[in-house]
Amino acid sequence: MSGRIILLRHGQTHSNVSHILDTRPPGAELTELGRAQADEVGRELADFLGAGQDSEGSLGAVISSVALRAQQTAVLTMASYEQAAGKDPGSIPIDVRLGIHEVFAGDHEGYNDEETHRNYAQILRQQLERDTLACLPNGETYPQVLERFRPVLESVQEEVAARDKDTIIVSHGTAIRTAATYATGVDGDFAFAGYIANCRYIVLEPGDAEFGAWKLVRWADLDHQI
Numbered sequence: 001m002s003g004r005i006i007l008l009r010h011g012q013t014h015s016n017v018s019h020i021l022d023t024r025p026p027g028a029e030l031t032e033l034g035r036a037q038a039d040e041v042g043r044e045l046a047d048f049l050g051a052g053q054d055s056e057g058s059l060g061a062v063i064s065s066v067a068l069r070a071q072q073t074a075v076l077t078m079a080s081y082e083q084a085a086g087k088d089p090g091s092i093p094i095d096v097r098l099g100i101h102e103v104f105a106g107d108h109e110g111y112n113d114e115e116t117h118r119n120y121a122q123i124l125r126q127q128l129e130r131d132t133l134a135c136l137p138n139g140e141t142y143p144q145v146l147e148r149f150r151p152v153l154e155s156v157q158e159e160v161a162a163r164d165k166d167t168i169i170v171s172h173g174t175a176i177r178t179a180a181t182y183a184t185g186v187d188g189d190f191a192f193a194g195y196i197a198n199c200r201y202i203v204l205e206p207g208d209a210e211f212g213a214w215k216l217v218r219w220a221d222l223d224h225q226i
Helices: 032-048 068-085 114-128 142-163 173-184 188-193
Strands: 005-009 059-064 166-171 201-205 215-219
Touching: 005 032, 005 142, 005 173, 032 068, 059 068, 059 142, 068 166, 114 142, 114 173, 114 188, 142 166, 142 173, 166 173, 173 188, 173 201, 173 215
Parallel strands: 005 166, 059 166
Antiparallel strands: 005 201, 201 215
C-alpha cells in the first residue's frame, strides 16, 4: 500500500542532551547518537517501504524542515536508505520546505529548567485537547502551528495521490504530534501519551479525505509507551 505520509522526528541533538528548549531554526546539530539513529531508521524505513534490488520501493519523495537537525537527519536517513535499496548515494532528492518546523517556545526558548519543561508539557496537553489559546508566553498556539503546517500536509496529500507513492517528512516531535492529532482527529489524551522519540515516526494515510479525517496507520511505538 502506498499514498502514505510518514512524519519522522529528527535524531538526538546536543540541545536534547542538555534538555534545552530549542524550537527556533536553525537550532542545534545532531549528536553522534543522533547520527546513528538516523542511519538506523533509514534501513528500517527501507524495509518498511519495500526498497531493495535497485528499487526505492514505495518512496516517492522526502521533505525536511528548515532546521539543521532535520536536514542532517534527512541526509543521513536517505544515505542508509539508498544503500539498502541499492541506489547511488545522493540519488534520492531532499526537498526543504518552510512551515514544518517545531512549535515555538516563545520567551522560554533556550531554557532547560524543570519548571519550564513542565509548563511546556502542560501547554502541549491543552493544545492537543483543543484549547485554541494555550501557549507559552509569546509562543505559538496550535491554530498558528496548523496555519503553517497544514498547507504543507495538504499539498503532500495531493502529491502522494498523484504519484501513488509515499512521502517522508522529517520534522519535530511536538509539531508532528500536533499536526497528526488534527489531521486524524485522534483523542488528545492518546496523542499526549504517545511521545515521539528521536527518529521514530507517525504514518498517515490521507486518501481523498478532508484534513481532520485522515487515517492513522501508526503512531510511533505507542504500545511500548502506555
